Amino acid sequence: MQISSADILAKTSSRIRSDRSWMRVLSLVSLLGVAACSSVPLEDTPTRARTPDFAVQPMKSFGATRPQPVQRSNGNIAADFLSLHFQLESGRELPVFTRFETPITVRVTGSPPPSLQPDLTRLLGRMRNEAGIDIRQITAGAANITIEAVSREEIGQALPQAACFVVPNVSSLSEFRRDRRKEKTNWGSLRNRERLGVFVPYDSSPQELRDCLHEELAQAIGPLNDLYRLPDSVFNDDNIHTVLTGFDMLVLRATYAPELRSGMTRAEVAAVLPDILGRLNPRGVTYPAQPVVATPREWIEAVQTALGPGTAYQSRVEAANxxxxxxxxWGWTDHRRAFGHYMLGRMLQSGDSELAQRHFLTSMQMLNSSPETELHRAYVMTQIAAHSITVGDAAGALSQIRPMLPIAQRAENAALLATLMLLEAEALDLIGQSDKARDVRLDSVGWARYGFGSDWAVRAKMQEIAALNPRNRLGG
Known part of the structure; x- marks a missing residue:
């Protein structure tokens, strides 16, 4: 018997009221969070996770990016462009359009880890080739954009809610601390972009650092807003997409179209956008325009409370609900409605796995209607497959996991890819294919090194997923 989303939410509300003892917010397979901050004792690591080959598996990296073409109307893209450029995340309206009006130089300072430079080189190459932006890296002297690699602790002290951030008219974190209350660092007062500071964490995983480079450098040269309504963009605080997409590159290319210049009003930009997008994205003319459904602050605040650090577990669940x-x-049927059920599934998983699965399945039903949500589906399916493994349904898990592997690969999401591969290995073990499981598990290590970082974080993830296997839980 199927249960409606309304019934699931009613059941969730009942569960919230009746059980105040759940304090674990992380799910068994935590994809949106950072790995635990304490190392895993070796004696607690399943034997398979300590293979002789583990230490020699090098960190892997992705090859050429294959962004998916935008699949919606230029009319909708124009509305997105205006919302991205003329509003801040807080909802504050911006009076004029801004961009760099000269070739852009980028310099790296601070304490960059080894992974930063190759990822930055690839990103700058994509910006030149896909977005047509005149941008290059320099090694000395003043730059238009300074990327300073600092510690996560320093970033947290500067902006407690941020993993990384960008500020106008500064070139160092010390300059930002000194001038943070001055008009020069106020985005609302900006009329032209000449000098910006991007602050990224050197002590995070290579993937998190790369993700910060993509979003913050894109916002340094382009739109400043994030929109939850976008299903295919890094300009979205749901953090589903982690590298710049085809939509993002189109927005950046339009940002630097010759018809635009800093100081133009919203009306002036809106007047020339149709011609710009018609030239840059002719296929967008063939798609019918869809109604633009704005995201009310009430929903945004609920999501921010549900995901925000420092919020009590009970308050997080209530906010997600x-x-x-x-x-x-409001009658939504898109990825935003699916996201609420996904959050609830993750939060409820340790206390009521069956109810959590109903939320995941409801989320998947919402996502199946759009081709732009394949990456969202991969995240949700990972949770569903993890549950299949816990109940011993190896065949079901494999059928759920394998279609998601190329999606994670295309999205260049090493953390997601490694997690899927580790789940696949456990499912293979369950059906007696131990040699193949070992090969898949070892192959996952290189992606896990990029996605999760240090050896202890990789081992922790391997142990976490191995614990899903009922044979391991039962000592078999």
């Missing part, structure tokens, strides 16, 4: 109820009441 509120976001799902609001989406339902």
């Amino acid at each position: 509120r976001s799902a109820r609001l989406a339902q009441s």
